[in-house]
Amino acid sequence: MAEVVIVGSRQEAGVLVADEIARLVRARPDAVLGLATGSTPLSVYEALRSRLADVDVSRVRGFALDEYVGLDPAHPESYRSVIAREVVEPLGLDPERVQVPDGRTAGIETAGEAYERAIVAAGGVDLQILGIGTDGHIGFNEPGSSFASLTRVKTLTPETRADNARFFDGIDEVPRHCITQGLGTILRARHLVLLAFGEAKAPAIAGAVEGPVTAMLPGSAVQLHPHVTVVLDEAAASRLQRADYYRDAWANKPAWQGL
Numbered sequence: 001m002a003e004v005v006i007v008g009s010r011q012e013a014g015v016l017v018a019d020e021i022a023r024l025v026r027a028r029p030d031a032v033l034g035l036a037t038g039s040t041p042l043s044v045y046e047a048l049r050s051r052l053a054d055v056d057v058s059r060v061r062g063f064a065l066d067e068y069v070g071l072d073p074a075h076p077e078s079y080r081s082v083i084a085r086e087v088v089e090p091l092g093l094d095p096e097r098v099q100v101p102d103g104r105t106a107g108i109e110t111a112g113e114a115y116e117r118a119i120v121a122a123g124g125v126d127l128q129i130l131g132i133g134t135d136g137h138i139g140f141n142e143p144g145s146s147f148a149s150l151t152r153v154k155t156l157t158p159e160t161r162a163d164n165a166r167f168f169d170g171i172d173e174v175p176r177h178c179i180t181q182g183l184g185t186i187l188r189a190r191h192l193v194l195l196a197f198g199e200a201k202a203p204a205i206a207g208a209v210e211g212p213v214t215a216m217l218p219g220s221a222v223q224l225h226p227h228v229t230v231v232l233d234e235a236a237a238s239r240l241q242r243a244d245y246y247r248d249a250w251a252n253k254p255a256w257q258g259l
C-alpha cells in the first residue's frame with residue numbers, strides 16, 4: 001500500500017520531500033532523480049535550494065517525465081526551459097546530466113526509445129517525483145494509457161490542455177501532442193513520490209490511492225509499486241475514505257523506517 005502523508009501546506013510537503021532527496025543525494029552522489037513539471041513540485045524544488053547548498057551535486061542525474069511535441073525547445077513553457085529554470089539552475093545541477101524527452105518533430109519517431117535507453121544506461125531512476133492531473137494522468141499518460149507503456153508520443157486530452165492553458169496565451173497555444181515516460185517507465189523507478197494539493201485534485205487522488213486499478217485512472221498505477229509515498233494537503237486528501245488511518249500510521253511510524 002502507498003504510504004499517505006497528509007500535511008498542512010504545500011510548503012510542508014516540499015520540506016518533507018526535499019529532506020528525503022537531500023538524504024538520498026548525500027548517500028548516493030550520483031543519484032538519479034525523476035523530475036516533474038507543473039505547479040505541484042515547485043515547493044519541493046524551492047525547499048531543495050537550501051538543503052542542497054552544501055551538498056556536492058555535480059554527479060546528480062535527472063530525467064524529466066515529459067515534454068510537449070512541436071514546441072520550440074527555447075519556448076519559456078517547454079519543459080526543457082522549465083526544468084532549466086526551476087531545477088537545474090537554482091540547484092546548481094550539471095545541465096549535461098539532466099535530460100528531457102526530445103519533443104522536436106524531426107526524429108520524434110525514435111525519441112521515446114532513445115529516452116528509454118538513456119534511463120536504463122543511467123541505472124534507472126532512484127526517486128521519481130510525480131504530480132497528478134485532474135483527469136488522473138501521471139506524466140502525460142492520459143486515461144486509457146497502458147500500464148506497460150514506455151516513453152512515446154501521446155495526444156493530450158481537452159481537460160489537460162484546458163488545465164495547462166494558464167501557462168500559455170490561451171488553450172489554442174497549448175500543443176496537442178506530448179512525449180511522455182510511460183506508466184511502465186514510471187513503475188521502474190525505485191521510489192515514487194506523488195504530490196497533490198487543492199480540492200481539484202481530490203477525486204483523482206481518491207481514485208489513484210483507493211479506487212480500482214484501472215487504465216481509466218492512470219494514477220492508480222501507483223498501487224502496483226512496492227514503494228510509494230503520497231504527500232497531500234488537507235484539500236487533496238478530502239475524499240479519501242481512510243484518511244484517519246493514514247494519519248494514525250504516520251503519527252506512529254517507527255523512526256527507522258524513513259520515507
Ligand code: PGA
Pocket residue numbers: 037038039040041131132133134137138139
Ligand atoms: P500541476 O499539474 O502540478 O500543474 O497541477 C500536474 C499534472 O498535470 O501532472
